[in-house]
Amino acid sequence: MDWGSVDRDCRKGSNMGRDRFTLAFDHHNMVPAPKGVATPQVIFKSEDGILLAYGISVPGSVAGYATGCLFLHTDGTSDTALHVNEGDATTAGFVAITS
Secondary structure, three states, X not given: OOHHHHHHHHHOOOHHXXXXXXXXXXXXXXXXXXXXXXXXXXXXXXXXXXXXXXXOOOOOOOOOEEEEEEEEEOOOOOOOOEEEEOOOOOOOOEEEOOO
C-alpha cells in the first residue's frame, strides 16, 4: 500500500495538511479562552455533564455538573482556587480542595 497517497488523501480540504514544523507556530498563536466571568465557562463536557469549568463565582446547587467535576475559581485564594463537585448531576455541591 502506498501510505503517501493515503496521507495526501486524508489531508485534502482540511487543516491536517500542516506539517510538524508549523505546530509550534499554531500553538503560539492560539486564541486563549475568555477570562473568568461570573457565568462559569465550560472547558470540557461529556454525556455525564460538565467535567471541567472555570469562573469567578463557584456554582451553587445547580444541575449540569457531573460528579467529580473540577471548577477553577479564577479569583480564589490559595485554599479556594480549586473545587470539586461532590454532589450529583442534578444538584451540584462544590467543595474547595485545600492543601
